[in-house]
Structure formats: structure tokens, C-alpha cells
Amino acid sequence: MTKIDRRTEELTDALRRAGVRITRQRAALLSVIAAADDHPEAVELQRRAEADVPGISLSTVYRTLTELEAQGVIMRHQFEGTPARFEHTETDHHDHMIDVDSGDVIEFSNDRIERLQAEIAEAMGYEIVHHRLELYVRKKRRASATRRDAE
Structure with missing residues (x-):
């Protein structure tokens, strides 16, 4: 199957x-x-x-x-x-980046971010029950394209 x-x-x-x-x-x-x-x-x-x-x-x-x-x-x-x-919902936990220009949604996972969130919650006397991280992003323009646009 x-x-x-x-x-x-x-x-x-x-x-x-x-x-x-x-x-x-x-x-x-x-x-x-x-x-x-x-x-x-x-x-x-x-x-x-x-x-x-x-x-x-x-x-x-x-x-x-x-x-x-x-x-x-x-x-x-x-x-x-x-x-x-x-x-x-069958997918493993992941976070999302949303490209503000194209509307594309990019999934990502990062152990360092997960650990940092848990450390912050712990330091403040909490444990994470659920969380959602959304980053709204835009592709970086290359330096040469930026110079051409400025001319």
C-alpha cells in the first residue's frame, strides 16, 4: 500500500x-x-x-x-x-517559512531552535505544550543585482 x-x-x-x-x-x-x-x-x-x-x-x-x-x-x-x-497531521513536527513575495510555504526543522525554545520555557518556569513557528521571508537579492538596480 x-x-x-x-x-x-x-x-x-x-x-x-x-x-x-x-x-x-x-x-x-x-x-x-x-x-x-x-x-x-x-x-x-x-x-x-x-x-x-x-x-x-x-x-x-x-x-x-x-x-x-x-x-x-x-x-x-x-x-x-x-x-x-x-x-x-501524519508529518513530524516542523516549522514554516512563508515567502512573502511568492506565497510559497517552506517546511523546515532545526534541532537548535527546538532546544532553545525548550530552554527559554524552562528558564521561565514553563514547559512547552505546543508551539508553532512561522518565519515570513523574502529571497535575498544578490549584491550584483542590487548594484545594477541602483544604476
């Missing part, structure tokens, strides 16, 4: 546990969500699912995403200034 097959099965089971009927449109949407390794918005998920099953409504997409989030199998991210994006 492939990773996408496992994800699709997990998403389908989550909806069934919630008493949600698996229609052709929902099955297509679940396949799209399972295959997504980026952080798509609801409208993008609808567009991808429509390629397989035309006629899926945006309200069906939102209702399905809300239920999947409630079941704990997907996570909603609300990055500053953008529509909500979604990803699987």
Missing part, C-alpha cells in the same frame, strides 16, 4: 467515524488531499478534485476540511495575509 493509499484510507475512515457519507465528490477530494505534499488552500483543493470529478462545490470542500480537522487528520494553517491552508 502506498503512502497516498494509506492517507486516503485514513481520511476516509475519519469521515466515516464522524458519520459523513463518502460521495464520489468527497472520494475525489480525499484522494487529492492524500496526494498533496504542499499546503493547498480550499479553492486549490477544489480545482484539483474537479479535474477528476466535475461539479464538486466549494461548500462541500469546506465542510469536508472542517470535519477532517475536527477528526485530527489534517491541520489548518492560517498564515498571515493568506487564506487557510491545509496539511496532513
